[in-house]
Amino acid sequence: MNRIIYSSPYVPAEWIEAHGLTPERLMPKTVTADCAVDRLEGLCPYARAFLDSILKNRRARGAVITTTCDQMRRGYELLADTGKRDCFLMNIPKTRHEAAKGLYKNEILRLGRFLNGLGGKSPSQEKLSSIMLKYNPSPKHKSGAIPAAIIGGPLMKGDCELFDIIEQFGGFVGLDGTETGSRGEIPPFDKTRIHNDALGELVNAYFYGIPDPSVRPNTDFYDWLKRELKAGEIKGIILRRYLWCDLWHAEFYRIKQETGLPVLEIDVDGDGPLSERTKQRIIAFMEVITCSMSRQKLT
Amino acid sequence: MLDEPAKIDLAEWDRRYSEMHLRGLNEPDYGGPIGRHIAEGDHRLSSLKFDNSPAALRLWNLLLTEEQRLFEAKKRGKKLVGAMKDLGTVPVMACSFETIVPFYPDGAWWSPCITELSDELFKAADSIGIDESFCPVRAVLGAFLTGDCFPIPDRLICSVGATCDDFSAIAQRVQALGHSILWWEIPHRRNPEPDEKSVRLPGGFNAPACHVEFVKSELSRVAVSLEELADEKLDNEKLSRGIKKANVVRRCIDELRNIVFTARICPLPAMEMLVAEMLAIHFCSDLRETTMVLRGLLEEVRTRAKSKQGILSPDAARVFWVNPVADLKVMNLLEDCGGRLCGTEFLFTHALDIIPEDIEPMDALAQMALSDPMVGSSADRAKRICSDIRRFGAEALVISRIPGASHCAVEGKIISNIVRRRLDIPVVEIEVPPVSDSLQATLRTRIEAIVETVKKRRIK
Numbered sequence: 043m044n045r046i047i048y049s050s051p052y053v054p055a056e057w058i059e060a061h062g063l064t065p066e067r068l069m070p071k072t073v074t075a076d077c078a079v080d081r082l083e084g085l086c087p088y089a090r091a092f093l094d095s096i097l098k099n100r101r102a103r104g105a106v107i108t109t110t111c112d113q114m115r116r117g118y119e120l121l122a123d124t125g126k127r128d129c130f131l132m133n134i135p136k137t138r139h140e141a142a143k144g145l146y147k148n149e150i151l152r153l154g155r156f157l158n159g160l161g162g163k164s165p166s167q168e169k170l171s172s173i174m175l176k177y178n179p180s181p182k183h184k185s186g187a188i189p190a191a192i193i194g195g196p197l198m199k200g201d202c203e204l205f206d207i208i209e210q211f212g213g214f215v216g217l218d219g220t221e222t223g224s225r226g227e228i229p230p231f232d233k234t235r236i237h238n239d240a241l242g243e244l245v246n247a248y249f250y251g252i253p254d255p256s257v258r259p260n261t262d263f264y265d266w267l268k269r270e271l272k273a274g275e276i277k278g279i280i281l282r283r284y285l286w287c288d289l290w291h292a293e294f295y296r297i298k299q300e301t302g303l304p305v306l307e308i309d310v311d312g313d314g315p316l317s318e319r320t321k322q323r324i325i326a327f328m329e330v331i332t333c334s335m336s337r338q339k340l341t
Numbered sequence: 342m343l344d345e346p347a348k349i350d351l352a353e354w355d356r357r358y359s360e361m362h363l364r365g366l367n368e369p370d371y372g373g374p375i376g377r378h379i380a381e382g383d384h385r386l387s388s389l390k391f392d393n394s395p396a397a398l399r400l401w402n403l404l405l406t407e408e409q410r411l412f413e414a415k416k417r418g419k420k421l422v423g424a425m426k427d428l429g430t431v432p433v434m435a436c437s438f439e440t441i442v443p444f445y446p447d448g449a450w451w452s453p454c455i456t457e458l459s460d461e462l463f464k465a466a467d468s469i470g471i472d473e474s475f476c477p478v479r480a481v482l483g484a485f486l487t488g489d490c491f492p493i494p495d496r497l498i499c500s501v502g503a504t505c506d507d508f509s510a511i512a513q514r515v516q517a518l519g520h521s522i523l524w525w526e527i528p529h530r531r532n533p534e535p536d537e538k539s540v541r542l543p544g545g546f547n548a549p550a551c552h553v554e555f556v557k558s559e560l561s562r563v564a565v566s567l568e569e570l571a572d573e574k575l576d577n578e579k580l581s582r583g584i585k586k587a588n589v590v591r592r593c594i595d596e597l598r599n600i601v602f603t604a605r606i607c608p609l610p611a612m613e614m615l616v617a618e619m620l621a622i623h624f625c626s627d628l629r630e631t632t633m634v635l636r637g638l639l640e641e642v643r644t645r646a647k648s649k650q651g652i653l654s655p656d657a658a659r660v661f662w663v664n665p666v667a668d669l670k671v672m673n674l675l676e677d678c679g680g681r682l683c684g685t686e687f688l689f690t691h692a693l694d695i696i697p698e699d700i701e702p703m704d705a706l707a708q709m710a711l712s713d714p715m716v717g718s719s720a721d722r723a724k725r726i727c728s729d730i731r732r733f734g735a736e737a738l739v740i741s742r743i744p745g746a747s748h749c750a751v752e753g754k755i756i757s758n759i760v761r762r763r764l765d766i767p768v769v770e771i772e773v774p775p776v777s778d779s780l781q782a783t784l785r786t787r788i789e790a791i792v793e794t795v796k797k798r799r800i801k
Contacts, residue, residue: 080754082750082751082754083750084745084746084747084749084750084751085750085751086750109502109503109529111506111747112504112505112506112747112748113506113747113750113751115503115529116719116747116748116750116751116752117751119718119719119720119751119755120751120754120755123720123755123758131529131531133502133503133528133529133531135502135526135528136501136502136509136524136526137501137502137524137525137526141526141555141558141559142526144555145526145528145555148551152534155534255513256506256509258499258501258509258512258513258522258524259513259516259522259524260513286474286747286750287506288474288475288506288507288510288745288747289506289509289510291470291474291475291510292470292471292475292507292510292511292513292514293510294470295469295470295471296470296514296517
């Protein structure tokens, strides 16, 4: 029982591991009728599913929730209210400057104290370094016929259905820009900096290395997006967001404008598999991209 | 002429105004009959009922002429600062400069109500993908697109961090339209850890001292921006003077709330109280006039309370109201249903609390910013609500959801559980859209039900 559950990419797994505990980045299942969290109007389905998973996870020693979105920030209170799980609310700054980085570093240290309270032990520079040096980022780009991108927040178990539909209709996911995909991965650590100041490098990589639309301003997110779309030769984007997610919904129009690519926005209620209506929309979207590519080849 | 306190409609007010004018009514230059604003598109006024005092007339005229005042200020060469989201801190800094006029672009959220959607701000926001799933504050984006509600400010300053997602997303879209924004961070307010240096904030919350220091450094960045804009330095003395002026407003509102919410017979209607409290946020772009208006209201309610006069029945149910309503008409509805406002938490109690004057001014402002009830937990908010319910003797709680607002999903459940547990008073949660006409019957039923519950409990 030394697992620490979390979902946000801003929670450094290396830090948890360095404290002698096991990080488990949770991908919740869609909720069922026995969900431990009431269905409330306006409550994000992902937040609900994640909180439910935390409450039912018998292997967890504790959980870390972040303030990356208001839904999770407030969802933490529902969890804390139950008293059933040791949980930690980690404040993730929305701005990106050195003082805000200092705030983030303090949160990392505070998380460390929380982990110590659950049986962990503050790591030495050497221990943290060795764990960070094991990190291997996954390959970002695949290749194939019709590359599409999926962008959005975190995925849930069962969301592979979306990837399957895309592949079934002639495409493949050339860019998984969801929070659980490559967008949520930090770039490789600088080995020299690790040796000099492992914690400093950890903070730097996580604070500056994850492009997110919730950051203000979110220009870095759009720089990252355009760069990755170009590198992957992406032909269309599926913006997959949860019902009630304002942060992503607000960016749909702008993503279309900034990328110039076809963009399909689908909202997901987290209650089960994709609806037939949504599946048909994805299929139609893949057909649009395929036709568009064929026309381009002819001209 | 009717001189006893009463609520009257617009037609009656315009008649009353003519009579008062003939009798030599003393008005500021922005004065006039409320009805003239209908011609400017403020159609909702014809469905509302107003307090009949000259003080209320001045309040409404101050509010409804703000747009004109801002355009005139811009023409006169004043620098306009749009303070977004933080509801009460940046305007205090901005008002410390003679050449800067702060205002609150977020206030455009009421424009669709006042114009009964004829301003087309929502339509403008819809056109760039910000639809009705967002909070009505999306009207701000519409205002920036149309350029109708207020002049485009010379500087936009927006707080972010522990703020609601919808506003943050909308503000980001404002920036994407090409308007430069200075973002400043406000961390989620948490309780200090046992071995952490702690600060007791005005309003009663606690925060780690390191957070106060951080916010102070953020506000220093804001100060530098304002100094560049005004081309003058903001030293401690100047800022202290600004704080003192803001505190004059806050003290007026504090006394107003105390008298109105505790008087045996309600001396001032809920709608006027809501507008009066809103003045605390940015002083309606005229701090001097705001102070005069509030002093006028205070004088009126003191007189009414002393002579035991009021506008409602003495047995009106005493209701504490959480969250501002998107449709002002619902404040009339509360009273039509037999209730009266006895306490409020309109998301900005930190703009009502007195700013400490005995500590370094930037420290004081950092503490005020961290006192924002929305920056901390809903449980903290509920504790403050409980304390104020006791202070004002409220008998019931209404939590008014704002459609699409991200904080409303969870806070209602947490606040109502805590209030019920601690105070054992009835609680109801309602949702109020910007134009609530089609929901009036539903809202009326629910408010009447809580009023009846209150009155039955009195018998027991």
